[in-house]
Every structure is written in structure tokens, then in C-alpha cells.
Amino acid sequence: MVSDIEKAVIEWYxxxxxxxxxxxxxxxxxxxxxxxxxxxxxxxxETGDEIMKDYFQRFDVDSSNFNxxxxxxxxxxxxxxxxxxxxxxxxxxxxxxxxxxxxxxxxKAGRWLYD
Numbered sequence: 122m123v124s125d126i127e128k129a130v131i132e133w134y135x136x137x138x139x140x141x142x143x144x145x146x147x148x149x150x151x152x153x154x155x156x157x158x159x160x161x162x163x164x165x166x167e168t169g170d171e172i173m174k175d176y177f178q179r180f181d182v183d184s185s186n187f188n189x190x191x192x193x194x195x196x197x198x199x200x201x202x203x204x205x206x207x208x209x210x211x212x213x214x215x216x217x218x219x220x221x222x223x224x225x226x227x228x229k230a231g232r233w234l235y236d
Contacts, residue, residue: 126180127153127225133179134221138164138172153222158192166193169219176224183232191236192219 131151141148142162149155149162157164157172164172170189177184194214217235227234 124229126228130176130180130225130228131221133176134224137175138168151221153220153225155221156218157221158216158219169193176228177233180224180228181231182227185233186236187233188236191217 131153135151139148139151145162158169169192173184173187173189176182177187194216223235
């Protein structure tokens with residue numbers, strides 16, 4: 122049985138963010154396993170930031186335990202660390218997976234559960 126919160130989170134994401142990617146024939150299928158930051162259609166950092174701010178506000182989820190950099194880490198850029206000093210080099214790191222299910226469960230709890 123789908124809870125009201127689960128339905129609300131899925132409807133919010135479907136309406137506001139599940140858009141048809143450029144050159145795709147249709148919108149991606151939305152499931153609880155859909156990832157916002159990995160897979161075939163990951164969101165860029167700027168959009169990810171917008172989505173998460175909207176999510177925390179709309180569903181009144183305490184974001185104090187949410188670490189944005191865990192899900193959208195800094196990228197090395199065009200010249201990866203080549204011109205940076207040792208103390209300014211950006212370490213190689215893979216993002217933690219961020220899924221719709223994580224948004225649903227955290228909305229149910231009223232706080233971010235995954236960091």
C-alpha cells in the first residue's frame with residue numbers, strides 16, 4: 122500500500138523534475154529506485170541543489186544531517202589537479218547514490234536519514 126507521503130513525494134518529483142531529457146523519446150520511468158545523481162540521466166549540481174532545497178522545504182524535512190557534497194562531489198574540471206598545489210588538489214570521490222526512496226523515507230521521518 123502506498124502511503125500519502127510516498128504518493129506526495131512521487132507526484133511532486135514527477136510534476137516538477139521528471140522531464141524528458143534532450144533527444145529522448147519520452148520521460149524516464151519514475152520508480153522509488155530512480156536516482157537523482159547517477160545513472161542514465163543524473164542531475165547537474167546546480168539542479169540537484171535546487172531540487173533538494175525545494176524538497177526539504179516542501180516536505181518539512183530537517184536537512185541538518187544532509188551533506189550535499191556526498192551526493193554531488195566536487196569535480197576535478199578540465200585540468201584535473203594539474204595546476205593546483207598539493208593542498209588544493211581535489212580528491213577523486215564517487216557520489217553516494219541518492220534515490221526517490223531515500224526522499225520518501227526521510228519525508229516520513231521528518232529528517233534526513235542517510236548521512
